[in-house]
Amino acid sequence: MRILYINIKELLQVREENTYKISGKEMSKLPTIKNAFLLIEDDLIKDFGPMETLSIDAVDKTIDVTGRIILPSWCDSHTHLVYAGNREQEFVDRINGLTYEEIANKGGGILNSAKTLQETSEEELYEQSCKRLETVMKMGTGAIEIKSGYGLTAEAELKMLKVIELLKQNYNIAIKSTFLGAHAVPSEYKNNKQAYIDKIINEILPEVAKANLAEYIDVFCEEGYFSVADMEAILEASKEYHLIPKVHVNQFNAIGGIKASVKLNALSVDHLEVMKEEDIEVLKNTETMPVGLPLCSYFLSIPYTPARKMIDSGLPFALATDYNPGSSPSGNMNLVVATACIKMRITPEEAINAATINGAYAMGLSKTHGSITKGKKANFIITKEIPSYGYLPYDFGNTNIETVVLNGITI
Ligand SMILES: N=CN[C@@H](CCC(=O)O)C(=O)O
Ligand SMILES: [Zn+2]
Secondary structure (H helix, E strand, O other): OHHHHOOOOOOEEEEOOOOOOHHHHHHHHHOOOEEEEEEEEOOOOEEEHHHHHHHOOOEEEEOOOEEEEEEEEEEEOOOEEEEOOOOHHHHHHHHHOOHHHHHHOOOOOHHEEEEEEOOHHHHHHHHHHHHHHHHHHHHHHHEEEOOOOOOOOOOHHHHHHHHHHHHHOOOEEEEEEEEEOOOOOOOHOOOHHHHHHHHHHHHHHHHHHHHHOOOOOEEEEOOOEOOOHHHHHHHHHHOOOOEEEEEEOOOOOOOOHHHHHHHOOOEEEEEEOOOHHHHHHHOOOOOEEEEEOHHHEEEEEEEOOOOHHHHHOEEEEOOOOOEEEEEEEEOOHHHHHHHHHHOOOOHHHHHHHHHHHHHHHOOOOOOOOOOOOOOEEOEEEEEEEEEOOOOOHHHHOOEEEEEEEEEOEEE
């Protein structure tokens, strides 16, 4: 099936050559074609260019999108979309003055979600997750990473990962799965964290790998959760199973997790709300993508990742939602892009690069997703009639998406 889109007001993020990530000053450039056409064949991008060069005749369908902008679908490289229930009560507790840390210390937070998830059947967990996935796809997300980490027992971690696997099978969207057994220390291991780490390394990780349920491995490296040494031990052990690290670091404290992650060839380091000079230095000229999660900062009222400074230092930068019940109960990438512009002071061009091609890189998908490139997946957003692409973050909180096309299919 060949579908030709014509009279595109502006086609964004067009990359003729395979570009896998964008760094530093380059991030301020968003290659576009005004008054463009786009040809797709089945699930792939076949051709594109200015309307005046259009000379294609044999197509099955032509769609006139006059006045609309087309951009690649969002690539959300960090989510916890598979979870059970919600943490609305903790939200109210925080409004009433408790901190995220105080709530966690009372047995709330991740442990609260783990308890609910352990008591939820796989079928019910799948149903709840389907609704969230369908919602984010309609909001323009075309590739997504999903973590475990609300199980914290072998059985419940596998349940989460099986649900992710089912989503992969049943939905027309690229999904990458990450094993995050080291998300929090279960209360029964409160006085013996090492025993839980041993359990992850010797029991849960081998089962996850044997069942082939994860591509990536994550650790929440933070005071009160897992130390740098804990993280190193878990990531070292995962090498045997060829799981690539993508890690939670520097959310509340800078404890050296970035340096260790880079050494362990992490594909991405995520959160980064608290960054020391040396953390920025150590990321330079590496293959590790720094990922900011502005909705987490917004929802928890914590500092924003210093994206401006990081990009000005020459680093690449990606944006993701962190969709989860505790620190970011939203999977809306449009809001991520707007919040990054407003609060991190990055430009619409930088934010769109961060949420498309660099997001794809941060989950190992930039060869197939994240830009309008011949041969890549036909994954894109058609906007409503809007004045310019800068209007997308400017008009924050409103949806300016008219149509989402994933793998050539309009959803
Ligand atoms: N920080 C660690 N994990 C999640 C939130 C976990 C939760 O509060 O449920 C995050 O990325 O923000
Ligand atoms: Zn997270």
